[in-house]
Amino acid sequence: MNSVFEALAHPVRRDILKLLRKRSMSAGELSEHFSIAKPTLSGHFTVLKGADLVTTERQGTTIMYHLNTSAMEDALGAFMSLAGVKRKDD
Amino acid sequence: MNSVFEALAHPVRRDILKLLRKRSMSAGELSEHFSIAKPTLSGHFTVLKGADLVTTERQGTTIMYHLNTSAMEDALGAFMSLAGVKRKDD
DNA sequence: ACATTATTTCGGTAATTGCCTAAATAACGA
DNA sequence: TCGTTATTTAGGCAATTACCGAAATAATGT
Numbered sequence: 735m736n737s738v739f740e741a742l743a744h745p746v747r748r749d750i751l752k753l754l755r756k757r758s759m760s761a762g763e764l765s766e767h768f769s770i771a772k773p774t775l776s777g778h779f780t781v782l783k784g785a786d787l788v789t790t791e792r793q794g795t796t797i798m799y800h801l802n803t804s805a806m807e808d809a810l811g812a813f814m815s816l817a818g819v820k821r822k823d824d
Numbered sequence: 825m826n827s828v829f830e831a832l833a834h835p836v837r838r839d840i841l842k843l844l845r846k847r848s849m850s851a852g853e854l855s856e857h858f859s860i861a862k863p864t865l866s867g868h869f870t871v872l873k874g875a876d877l878v879t880t881e882r883q884g885t886t887i888m889y890h891l892n893t894s895a896m897e898d899a900l901g902a903f904m905s906l907a908g909v910k911r912k913d914d
Numbered sequence: 915a916c917a918t919t920a921t922t923t924c925g926g927t928a929a930t931t932g933c934c935t936a937a938a939t940a941a942c943g944a
Numbered sequence: 945t946c947g948t949t950a951t952t953t954a955g956g957c958a959a960t961t962a963c964c965g966a967a968a969t970a971a972t973g974t
Contacts, residue, residue: 743833806907817896818845
């Protein structure tokens with residue numbers, strides 16, 4: 735769970751998650767939303783993947799990034815327990 | 825809100841929050857739960873305070889640390905919106 | 915004023931992070 | 945096979961982080 739919190743610590747990575755929440759995107763498509771070099775963004779992808787927050791799927795020459803919704807739910811649960819909140823529903 | 829996510833990125837700081845969730849504690853009392861030097865822990869306190877996750881109150885020679893519950897709630901809300909969760913209740 | 919206790923600030927170092935450009939890999943179509 | 949497109953890996957650098965021990969600050973009691 736530590737890797738999840740570390741992944742969430744960078745604003746670019748949180749923005750990536752927000753974008754993927756709407757729909758899955760390729761690395762190149764995602765990169766259009768940021769003004770940083772692609773290798774740098776690729777590093778952020780690696781961090782998110784290491785935290786299991788996103789999954790990848792190669793489609794020909796492009797690589798699609800998908801939000802791993804269940805991992806997000808797990809992270810949310812961890813955060814809620816940290817905040818001491820009881821869940822009435824999931 | 826970025827400072828909150830950054831503050832949550834370190835396991836020691838999350839453990840501090842967990843401890844303070846039960847009850848407020850002095851810096852020295854908190855330090856008994858960790859095997860790191862007090863100056864290091866004091867640095868973690870500074871980060872948590874910078875994120876407004878804890879508040880301090882001097883009581884004579886000791887300094888009491890309190891969990892800032894409302895800031896935790898705010899952070900939770902930010903996390904939920906990141907995860908795309910709708911809140912039925914707070 | 916002095917000693918004691920609690921905590922932080924200072925000064926330094928090693929490890930990590932975030933960023934870049936250039937080079938490598940992978941898949942495709944001609 | 946060659947060129948093109950998409951993406952990652954490699955190499956390097958500056959800034960930040962996490963840690964420590966020593967010194968400074970703050971409050972108290974004598």
